[in-house]
Amino acid sequence: MKTLEKEFETLLAEQVRPGVVVVTLNRPERYNAMTNTMFVELEQLAWGLETEDDCRVVILTGAGKAFCSGYDLADADALPSLGALGMLDQQERAARALSAIRSLRVPVIAAVNGAAAGGGLALALAADIRLAGPAAKFNAAFVRIGLSAGDLGTSWLLTRLIGPARTSEICFTGRIVEAAEAAELGIVNATGDGDVVADALALADQIVANSPGGVQLSKRALQANLEVGSYAAALELENRGQALLTRSPDMAEALSAFKQKRSPVFQGK
Known part of the structure; x- marks a missing residue:
């Protein structure tokens, strides 16, 4: 993948097996805290991967002991001095990065x-699936530094995962949610006792075994239908997706493979 040939200052990106790209936030000395450079690089990487037809799954993790500790407070001293438009520009830079990750096809x-x-929680929430290692922990740290938990999509995404009451309690207190509780609440899909990236790779293998178009249009329907206002609108979107996919050679291949009792060979076209 040509996108992975580029060197990044704050990220490592590698295709570890066919179709699977592991993106590692790479500032371990700062617990992978976010900077403007990281926001720009996340957006650039996401847009690059969007053009790579060989990319089937993206795994996002952190180097060292942390996933992501949020915005680097070493850079935060200047925030109060920014004018209104300057702060809006700062927010939009960060929001574009997380939106680009969430919008990957x-x-x-x-x-x-x-x-x-903080922003690390928001980044995890932007993923479609979250797996937690034994050291994983989550907190909406915004209120602890004088900011709102309505930041980088957290108020929208977390509410839809676990409901408004539980989200309110976590966001208003800024308390830490350990891995086991995160799984119980539904913040993460599963926890494990070992290497969480290995767990993610095993899950990625199951996804890659399916048709690329089917997976991509499933993601599009799931995300879009979080935002529509009616059952009828959801059905309309789903109907269009199914109609498109029946035009793909992958569906015929899947049916032939089923009848012949073999694994399908998908083209992703």
Whole structure:
């Protein structure tokens, strides 16, 4: 993949097996805290991967002990001095990065290996699936530094995952949610005792075994139908997706493979 040939300052990106790209936030000395450079690089990487037909799943994790500790407070001193438009520009830069990750046409799995705080929580929430390692922990740290938990999509995404009451309690207190509780609440899909990236790779293998078009249009329907206002609108979107996919040679291949009792060979066209 040509996108992976580029060197990044804050990220590592590698295709570890066919179709599976692991993106590692790479500032371990700062617990992978976010900077403007990281926001720009996340957006650039996402847009690059969007053009790679060979990319089927993206796994997002952190280097060292943390997943992501949120915005780097070493850069936060200047925030109060920014004018209104300057702060809006700062917010939109960060929001574009997370939106680009969430909008990838392929599934994104967050392999949360350690702390996911503030913007790190928001980044994990932007993934389609979250897996937690034994050291994973989550907190909406915004209120602890004088900011709102309505930041980078957290208020929208977390509410839809676990409901408004539980979201309110976590966001108003800023308390830490350990991995086991995160699984119980539904913040993460599963927890494990070992290597969370290995768990994510095993899940990615199951996804890659399916038709690329089927997975991509499934993601599109799931995300879009979170935002529509009616059952009828959801059905309309789903109907269009199914109609498109029956025009793909992958469906005929899947049916032939089923009848012949073999594994299908998908083209992704």
